[in-house]
Amino acid sequence: MDLLDSDSIQKTNWGSRDVQRTIGSLRRSPVDLEVVIPAYNEAERIPKTLIQTVDFLACHKWSSRVVVVDNGSVDETAAVVRRISGENRSMVPISVVGCSRRGKGAAVARGLLSGTSRFTGFFDADLATPLETLEAAMDHLERGAAAVIASRHAPGSTFVQPQHLGRRVGGTAFRVLTRSKVKGISDTQCGFKFFERDALTAAMVQCRTTGFAFDVELLQWLQRSGADIVELPVAWTDGESSTFRPFKDGAASFASVFQLQKVTP
Numbered sequence: 001m002d003l004l005d006s007d008s009i010q011k012t013n014w015g016s017r018d019v020q021r022t023i024g025s026l027r028r029s030p031v032d033l034e035v036v037i038p039a040y041n042e043a044e045r046i047p048k049t050l051i052q053t054v055d056f057l058a059c060h061k062w063s064s065r066v067v068v069v070d071n072g073s074v075d076e077t078a079a080v081v082r083r084i085s086g087e088n089r090s091m092v093p094i095s096v097v098g099c100s101r102r103g104k105g106a107a108v109a110r111g112l113l114s115g116t117s118r119f120t121g122f123f124d125a126d127l128a129t130p131l132e133t134l135e136a137a138m139d140h141l142e143r144g145a146a147a148v149i150a151s152r153h154a155p156g157s158t159f160v161q162p163q164h165l166g167r168r169v170g171g172t173a174f175r176v177l178t179r180s181k182v183k184g185i186s187d188t189q190c191g192f193k194f195f196e197r198d199a200l201t202a203a204m205v206q207c208r209t210t211g212f213a214f215d216v217e218l219l220q221w222l223q224r225s226g227a228d229i230v231e232l233p234v235a236w237t238d239g240e241s242s243t244f245r246p247f248k249d250g251a252a253s254f255a256s257v258f259q260l261q262k263v264t265p
């Protein structure tokens with residue numbers, strides 16, 4: 001299933017005939033919206049997430065599909081998703097794809113770039129951002145926005161369940177660091193972002209960040225292309241368990257942003 005990994009995505013000449021043929025063979029049946037869920041050791045919480053997501057999507061006018069991207073899970077994430085996909089009788093299909101590169105950013109890039117729907121985006125497996133946010137997001141996209149991102153720090157946003165103190169302090173420092181890189185955006189890291197495909201592809205193929213900080217680089221490239229990014233305030237609930245390791249992933253995220261400053265001054 002994993003015919004195109006993120007390494008290839010980053011080094012690829014997207015215009016070449018061979019690549020276009022490969023992409024053609026990867027295409028899933030056409031839908032209006034593909035929802036990507038990156039999943040790392042999510043065997044426990046993904047069943048509920050998938051059921052709630054397809055039930056929600058099935059009630060809307062847009063045709064849609066859910067694409068779970070699993071890379072590096074050591075639990076049964078992929079097997080659990082395949083089982084639920086097989087049992088799924090909804091109009092909204094569920095696919096699972098792999099990705100040979102590690103990291104949330106690599107997984108999201110893999111999921112987003114392997115589709116063809118007019119609109120696409122991702123959210124985290126813990127559904128920390130309410131699913132209903134997608135209605136407002138699609139509304140903006142259908143009216144011409146290039147990207148719609150959920151925000152925990154835009155005016156009007158609330159915390160139903162806040163993160164613990166350590167994450168809040170780290171998050172504040174990260175926001176200060178990224179403020180000059182992504183202008184006018186109050187929260188680059190909320191795990192809920194949706195896009196118009198052409199705008200997304202042009203920005204995403206430039207991205208090199210594979211870890212948790214990939215959003216910063218993606219938003220930066222979108223802004224450079226003049227894309228209209230809408231920030232939506234949300235009522236956010238911190239997930240019970242997080243795959244984010246504060247020291248390892250935190251340090252890597254800060255390092256990625258410093259690196260970004262060097263590469264794209």
Ligand SMILES: Nc1nc2c(ncn2[C@@H]2O[C@H](COP(=O)(O)OP(=O)(O)O)[C@@H](O)[C@H]2O)c(=O)[nH]1
Pocket residue numbers: 037038039040041042069070071072102103104107108123124125126128191239241242243244
């Ligand atoms: N495929 C993939 N998904 C990841 C990876 N790291 C994190 N994720 C997913 O990214 C999302 C991050 O959400 P979460 O664990 O709640 O992190 P937090 O909200 O930052 O605390 C979840 O859906 C994770 O399963 C990874 O290396 N690969």
Ligand SMILES: [Mg+2]
Pocket residue numbers: 124126128191238239242
């Ligand atoms: Mg979370």
